[in-house]
Amino acid sequence: MARKKRSIVGKIVRRTFLGLGAAAVGGVAFGVWAVRRDPENPLVADQGESVFNPYIKISQDGTITVITPRAEMGQGIQTTLAAMVAEELDVAPSDLTIAHGPPAAAYYNSAMLEEGAFPPHFDRSFAAEAQRGLMGSMGKILGLQATGGSSSTIDGFNKMREAGATARAALKSAAAARWGVNADTLQTANGTVTNPVSDQSLTYGELAMDAATAEVGEPELRPRSDWKILGRSQPRAEIAEKVTGAPIYGIDVELPDMLYGTVAISPRFGAQPLSADIDAARNVRGVIDVVEVNTQTGNGYGIIADNTWAAFEGARALNAEWGPATYPANDNAITGALTAAIQGEANHALMDKGDIDAGLADPQGTLVEAEYSVPYLAHATMEPMNATAQLADGHLTIWAGTQAPGIVQSRCAAFAGVEKENTTVNTVMLGGGFGRRGEVDFPLYATALAMHTAGRPIKVTWTREEDTQHDVYRPAALGRFRAVVPANGPATTVEMKIASPSIMASVVGRTYPDLPMGGPDKSITDGAYNQPVMVENHRVSAHLADLAIPVGFWRSVGNSYNGFFHEGFMDEMAAASGLDPLTFRLAMMGNDERLAPARACLEKVAQMSNYAAPRPTGKGRGIAHVLSFGSWVAMVVEVDTTDDIHIEKVWIAADPGTVLDPRNFRDQLMSGAIFGFSQAMGQQINFEDGRVVQENFWDYPMMTMGQAPQFEIEILQNAETMGGAGEIGTPPAAPALAAAIFDATGQRLRHMPFTREVSFQQV
Amino acid sequence: MQLNVNGQNHQIDADPEMPLLWALRDLLNIKGPKFGCGVAACGACTVLLDGMPVRSCSLPVADAAGEITTIEGIALDGTLHRVQRAWIEHNVPQCGYCQSGQILAAVALLEETPQPTDQDIDFAMTNLCRCGTYPRIKAAIKTAAGMES
Ligand code: FES
Ligand code: FES
Numbered sequence: 001m002a003r004k005k006r007s008i009v010g011k012i013v014r015r016t017f018l019g020l021g022a023a024a025v026g027g028v029a030f031g032v033w034a035v036r037r038d039p040e041n042p043l044v045a046d047q048g049e050s051v052f053n054p055y056i057k058i059s060q061d062g063t064i065t066v067i068t069p070r071a072e073m074g075q076g077i078q079t080t081l082a083a084m085v086a087e088e089l090d091v092a093p094s095d096l097t098i099a100h101g102p103p104a105a106a107y108y109n110s111a112m113l114e115e116g117a118f119p120p121h122f123d124r125s126f127a128a129e130a131q132r133g134l135m136g137s138m139g140k141i142l143g144l145q146a147t148g149g150s151s152s153t154i155d156g157f158n159k160m161r162e163a164g165a166t167a168r169a170a171l172k173s174a175a176a177a178r179w180g181v182n183a184d185t186l187q188t189a190n191g192t193v194t195n196p197v198s199d200q201s202l203t204y205g206e207l208a209m210d211a212a213t214a215e216v217g218e219p220e221l222r223p224r225s226d227w228k229i230l231g232r233s234q235p236r237a238e239i240a241e242k243v244t245g246a247p248i249y250g251i252d253v254e255l256p257d258m259l260y261g262t263v264a265i266s267p268r269f270g271a272q273p274l275s276a277d278i279d280a281a282r283n284v285r286g287v288i289d290v291v292e293v294n295t296q297t298g299n300g301y302g303i304i305a306d307n308t309w310a311a312f313e314g315a316r317a318l319n320a321e322w323g324p325a326t327y328p329a330n331d332n333a334i335t336g337a338l339t340a341a342i343q344g345e346a347n348h349a350l351m352d353k354g355d356i357d358a359g360l361a362d363p364q365g366t367l368v369e370a371e372y373s374v375p376y377l378a379h380a381t382m383e384p385m386n387a388t389a390q391l392a393d394g395h396l397t398i399w400a401g402t403q404a405p406g407i408v409q410s411r412c413a414a415f416a417g418v419e420k421e422n423t424t425v426n427t428v429m430l431g432g433g434f435g436r437r438g439e440v441d442f443p444l445y446a447t448a449l450a451m452h453t454a455g456r457p458i459k460v461t462w463t464r465e466e467d468t469q470h471d472v473y474r475p476a477a478l479g480r481f482r483a484v485v486p487a488n489g490p491a492t493t494v495e496m497k498i499a500s501p502s503i504m505a506s507v508v509g510r511t512y513p514d515l516p517m518g519g520p521d522k523s524i525t526d527g528a529y530n531q532p533v534m535v536e537n538h539r540v541s542a543h544l545a546d547l548a549i550p551v552g553f554w555r556s557v558g559n560s561y562n563g564f565f566h567e568g569f570m571d572e573m574a575a576a577s578g579l580d581p582l583t584f585r586l587a588m589m590g591n592d593e594r595l596a597p598a599r600a601c602l603e604k605v606a607q608m609s610n611y612a613a614p615r616p617t618g619k620g621r622g623i624a625h626v627l628s629f630g631s632w633v634a635m636v637v638e639v640d641t642t643d644d645i646h647i648e649k650v651w652i653a654a655d656p657g658t659v660l661d662p663r664n665f666r667d668q669l670m671s672g673a674i675f676g677f678s679q680a681m682g683q684q685i686n687f688e689d690g691r692v693v694q695e696n697f698w699d700y701p702m703m704t705m706g707q708a709p710q711f712e713i714e715i716l717q718n719a720e721t722m723g724g725a726g727e728i729g730t731p732p733a734a735p736a737l738a739a740a741i742f743d744a745t746g747q748r749l750r751h752m753p754f755t756r757e758v759s760f761q762q763v
Numbered sequence: 764m765q766l767n768v769n770g771q772n773h774q775i776d777a778d779p780e781m782p783l784l785w786a787l788r789d790l791l792n793i794k795g796p797k798f799g800c801g802v803a804a805c806g807a808c809t810v811l812l813d814g815m816p817v818r819s820c821s822l823p824v825a826d827a828a829g830e831i832t833t834i835e836g837i838a839l840d841g842t843l844h845r846v847q848r849a850w851i852e853h854n855v856p857q858c859g860y861c862q863s864g865q866i867l868a869a870v871a872l873l874e875e876t877p878q879p880t881d882q883d884i885d886f887a888m889t890n891l892c893r894c895g896t897y898p899r900i901k902a903a904i905k906t907a908a909g910m911e912s
Binding site: 241242243434678 | 785796799801860863884888893
């Protein structure tokens with residue numbers, strides 16, 4: 001069968017880039033200046049303080065404020081970003097005051113967009129780097145301030161250290177001017193500049209005002225060998241608040257004269273309400289008003305009350321009926337759409353090498369075929385969606401735990417009919433994010449309700465049920481795979497077809513509606529097409545299923561299912577080859593030098609776990625490796641299947657290139673793995689009659705204390721480039737678990753959640 | 764209605780059906796107990812009622828007769844409770860949202876079982892943590908108990 005010729009990746013990237021770039025500057029082509037020019041510093045100095053750059057303020061009283069413009073949602077990013085400043089500024093991290101700061105273009109994230117480039121992480125060729133450069137500059141031009149894609153440490157690594165180094169240079173230069181000496185002769189330590197000759201010293205606070213106007217050149221960053229803070233585990237900056245129950249989250253916002261509210265939005269996405277018992281809701285004790293909510297993200301009602309529980313009761317009393325669904329309304333119809341998509345033409349293939357058809361037509365070995373699938377998933381952050389808004393005297397103020405404050409600002413301002421300049425966004429702590437809090441629906445609804453409160457602030461909290469049924473879901477996906485595997489050798493031909501709705505199309509359409517986004521959506525096959533394998537005939541194609549169910553970024557995005565698809569099928573190929581899963585994986589890498597970190601991680605984890613040792617009856621060990629967000633992660637899972645399955649122990653060897661905070665990196669790996677086990681074991685979002693079936697934690701379970709395994713983790717630092725931390729533990733968890741169960745029982749699990757076919761121990 | 768929270772009496776005017784959680788959070792501005800599920804499934808709202816852990820989202824305020832202790836009430840004279848100190852030592856919290864509940868559940872467990880085994884911990888600590896901090900919670904409980912972890 002003849003196939004259409006596909007455009008090469010470079011062309012596609014150019015198209016995507018121009019599409020976005022043109023939108024950003026109102027249809028006018030931009031020049032180099034747009035990339036070179038630095039966005040305006042959003043910080044304004046208060047009385048008695050100096051602003052050094054968008055990240056550092058120092059006041060006369062000695063307070064050093066560091067703006068860490070990435071959302072703290074548990075990943076410890078504020079601690080690490082502040083440590084970068086501390087390292088160059090010569091202050092103890094504990095002496096820094098840390099703030100999220102205002103939304104601003106200056107806080108653009110280019111690393112997140114660089115990660116969107118198509119070449120596999122290990123491709124560092126000129127063309128690949130050029131693509132990353134292009135994508136990265138897009139982040140700057142768009143002024144996109146967002147937390148996601150495991151990019152914050154990578155993005156901040158130079159920016160934050162440079163901020164610290166320039167501030168230190170300015171402080172030294174101010175001291176030099178006072179003492180009439182050369183700045184190079186001065187020393188800094190513990191927030192103080194010292195002249196070792198005269199033994200004079202001045203604190204940063206004393207120098208702050210002078211230093212603001214000091215001219216300094218390009219700072220030189222300290223070499224890794226000189227680091228005193230980076231590379232060492234730091235106590236979490238906000239730990240005291242978090243062990244004392246301090247009111248730091250969005251849901252804890254309390255303001256004078258504040259009202260409380262909730263929303264009841266149509267559980268059929270995009271549908272309008274048909275009827276509701278507004279009077280019954282109004283009659284609930286404590287309910288003040290019921291208003292209509294019509295936004296781009298959903299339609300329904302807002303309940304305004306004098307306490308949250310009254311608002312919840314009001315929403316319940318509404319008993320609303322909703323319009324019909326305009327999309328496949330149940331699981332069967334959704335599976336049908338995915339099947340139709342996979343049977344149709346591919347939309348793109350980011351891996352397309354050799355000749356698949358010839359490879360499959362002339363099998364030199366065993367033909368291996370398999371079908372895999374995963375369901376939709378909810379984020380289930382522990383803190384339900386909520387935000388507070390106040391619209392008074394033409395000024396809109398929002399308090400929200402958001403991963404994208406800039407978008408919240410512009411979208412809520414537009415909705416309220418207020419200028420962006422008159423809209424303040426206060427980013428507060430996030431009780432979990434995982435991608436969910438990059439959306440605008442929760443602040444948008446708070447804004448909608450604030451338009452009915454005559455200037456009083458209102459905190460709008462969703463019930464857990466509302467949260468579960470109005471998520472932007474990790475999409476369902478279907479995979480069909482074929483391979484030719486000779487005995488004792490690596491596969492010669494691998495074909496992976498993957499069908500799924502496009503996350504990018506959904507996110508851009510919903511959250512960035514002004515942004516035309518062309519080109520392929522990499523997330524559909526991310527984690528499948530760009531893994532460390534070298535195959536002669538290799539094709540990984542994406543088949544777009546157009547389903548109007550809102551989907552979004554969910555911890556590790558496409559890798560969350562492609563890691564399972566890729567590594568699960570890898571094990572099936574290994575079985576056909578007669579090699580064990582570890583040896584087969586190593587064979588699949590060929591001799592390519594660039595894949596050395598993967599080999600090292602696999603060998604390390606095998607050694608740590610004694611992978612090859614014989615297993616006692618009922619026990620099984622499974623291995624997987626997934627390269628995602630620039631980090632190489634190998635995992636071995638050990639299960640006991642004598643009774644219901646229990647995950648006993650997990651070993652991880654991970655290589656993110658450079659680790660700035662080893663303890664936090666380990667914690668992130670554990671967290672990511674547990675997130676992945678929760679997914680694999682029992683999570684699914686089902687649809688019936690156009691609405692989500694699941695409601696709360698009882699029917700959308702997560703791993704519990706009694707189910708959690710022991711962990712042993714080793715960090716390797718062989719890779720040359722720095723990778724992420726927050727998401728990388730998730731992708732290998734499901735395939736390593738499936739492999740362990742297969743190892744113990746001979747049962748192959750190809751469909752998540754595994755509770756469809758096996759049972760896990762409950763405590 | 765009267766509520767005794769962290770040794771202080773408060774007079775409140777509330778629907779007797781209102782869950783204790785919302786009386787604490789919205790009427791008394793005690794924000795330590797968190798809202799996670801509203802159906803006694805997660806434990807984020809855990810408080811101690813006469814020393815016993817209860818899920819305040821599912822306890823009508825009218826039934827909350829007794830001494831209520833929230834996370835705000837376990838530190839003594841500015842000194843953190845040993846469980847809180849162990850939490851800091853082990854860097855337990857990530858997003859931290861579940862941790863007020865986890866800490867109170869651990870305080871109650873150690874009152875009942877000063878030297879808990881792994882199994883005791885698994886049975887008693889049924890609070891959910893979406894960030895997956897379980898391994899560190901377990902280690903911190905043992906530290907707080909003065910055991911090797
Ligand atoms: S909020 Fe009470 S148990 Fe979840
Ligand atoms: S620390 Fe985030 S839910 Fe437990």
